[in-house]
Amino acid sequence: MITLVKGFHDILPEESSRWSFVTESARWCLKKYGYREIITPIMEKTELFVRGIGQVTDIVEKEMYTFQDLGGESLSLRPEATAGILRSVVEHSLLRKEPVLKLFTIGPMFRRERPSKGRFRQFFQLNAEALGDDDPFIDAETIACACSILESIGAKGLLVEVNSVGCKTCRNVYRVELKKYLEKHLDGLCQDCQRRLNTNPLRSLDCKAHGCSEIVKSAPLIVDYLDEPCREHFSGVRRGLDLLNISYHLEPRMVRGLDYYSRTAFEIIDTDLGNTKAVGGGGRYDTLLAELGGPEVSGIGFAIGIERLLMGLRDEDERFARNVDIYVAALGEPCRETCHMLVDFLRKNGFTVETRYSSYSLKSHMKQADRVGAQKTIIVGSDELENQSVTVRDMSTRNQAIVPMDDILTFLRGDGD
Numbered sequence: 001m002i003t004l005v006k007g008f009h010d011i012l013p014e015e016s017s018r019w020s021f022v023t024e025s026a027r028w029c030l031k032k033y034g035y036r037e038i039i040t041p042i043m044e045k046t047e048l049f050v051r052g053i054g055q056v057t058d059i060v061e062k063e064m065y066t067f068q069d070l071g072g073e074s075l076s077l078r079p080e081a082t083a084g085i086l087r088s089v090v091e092h093s094l095l096r097k098e099p100v101l102k103l104f105t106i107g108p109m110f111r112r113e114r115p116s117k118g119r120f121r122q123f124f125q126l127n128a129e130a131l132g133d134d135d136p137f138i139d140a141e142t143i144a145c146a147c148s149i150l151e152s153i154g155a156k157g158l159l160v161e162v163n164s165v166g167c168k169t170c171r172n173v174y175r176v177e178l179k180k181y182l183e184k185h186l187d188g189l190c191q192d193c194q195r196r197l198n199t200n201p202l203r204s205l206d207c208k209a210h211g212c213s214e215i216v217k218s219a220p221l222i223v224d225y226l227d228e229p230c231r232e233h234f235s236g237v238r239r240g241l242d243l244l245n246i247s248y249h250l251e252p253r254m255v256r257g258l259d260y261y262s263r264t265a266f267e268i269i270d271t272d273l274g275n276t277k278a279v280g281g282g283g284r285y286d287t288l289l290a291e292l293g294g295p296e297v298s299g300i301g302f303a304i305g306i307e308r309l310l311m312g313l314r315d316e317d318e319r320f321a322r323n324v325d326i327y328v329a330a331l332g333e334p335c336r337e338t339c340h341m342l343v344d345f346l347r348k349n350g351f352t353v354e355t356r357y358s359s360y361s362l363k364s365h366m367k368q369a370d371r372v373g374a375q376k377t378i379i380v381g382s383d384e385l386e387n388q389s390v391t392v393r394d395m396s397t398r399n400q401a402i403v404p405m406d407d408i409l410t411f412l413r414g415d416g417d
């Protein structure tokens with residue numbers, strides 16, 4: 001048997017209705033907030049991610065699926081969607097037509113992380129990006145949109161954590177101070193953080209190693225180093241959240257794992273999931289578009305992990321029950337052709353219909369009808385065939401009615417009991 005690649009997973013038929021429910025609810029929310037769908041490839045030139053996400057990040061250093069194609073070009077499976085979306089925006093000059101552009105995409109991302117509960121190497125994300133507006137209220141709106149997606153699928157106990165990671169100017173000052181502090185605790189840092197101390201000390205702030213997380217508890221905080229414009233922007237974001245009645249928690253150590261964030265950064269944790277893993281997160285990026293060859297336009301975006309969302313949905317929720325309107329049971333060979341046509345006729349008239357061509361006994365048909373969750377079963381035996389009628393059985397009440405074949409649509413549409 002050839003099995004799945006480690007950390008990859010199948011979405012089996014019993015999960016797919018929950019899957020569609022989540023993605024459809026999300027699509028509907030995003031539309032309400034003015035986002036339009038964009039679908040970009042799952043593979044891009046490696047350089048895009050190196051430039052976009054940052055060379056000295058866990059994602060680029062350790063987690064990308066990178067290979068040389070037969071033409072010798074270095075390609076990577078996308079570890080996140082923002083870089084690809086922005087590449088597309090720049091390549092097709094989309095901002096020229098629409099200076100404020102709101103885009104979303106839903107699709108698989110690939111990161112070679114250590115697999116664990118809720119952590120995969122291929123996982124699905126919903127990504128939303130709002131470009132061309134740097135008003136703090138759009139940051140608040142973005143956070144509201146992420147929350148509304150989560151709430152639309154019934155997530156409760158959401159915890160919104162926000163921070164400002166400042167702009168390049170204030171971060172440069174902060175970086176020096178943070179480095180000074182970390183140098184004093186060098187021995188306690190993991191090897192990665194020691195190595196990254198000169199290139200990217202901010203990474204220590206979200207390092208998972210126990211020693212590092214203890215050390216950063218007393219590290220200087222970026223919020224204390226924000227310059228005036230960044231401080232003002234952050235207070236505007238908080239005002240925007242207050243006006244929308246979104247409760248949040250200030251998390252001054254949150255920097256998120258990607259280098260491109262500036263100013264607002266946020267994460268959303270679903271405390272009902274019983275762990276501290278975030279279901280979504282995002283932030284503002286002020287220079288990313290320009291770094292990718294585009295105009296000097298800022299943006300804010302977020303990503304929500306679909307698998308993490310699904311973890312919060314209960315299996316027994318009846319919205320995900322298999323739903324078939326009608327099961328057609330042909331009792332014996334002579335009824336086969338009539339039923340074959342009847343199934344087709346009902347489907348063409350808008351009903352979801354199931355049948356089993358190779359079953360003939362009433363008992364086995366009924367078992368199948370129950371298994372697929374049919375609301376009604378239409379039984380056609382030799383008596384029905386002779387009288388040009390069918391027997392319709394309501395599967396919940398078990399009441400039966402004999403209906404002339406010609407009246408079947410009227411009967412079914414009128415709910416005929």
Ligand code: AMP
Pocket residue numbers: 080111113118119120121122123124125257277278279280281282303304305306307308
């Ligand atoms: P990030 O792109 O790292 O900010 O992640 C955004 C969201 O994507 C997280 O909050 C998770 O819900 C989801 N996510 C990130 N990495 C993984 C993973 N390896 N497996 C499953 N979901 C993930």
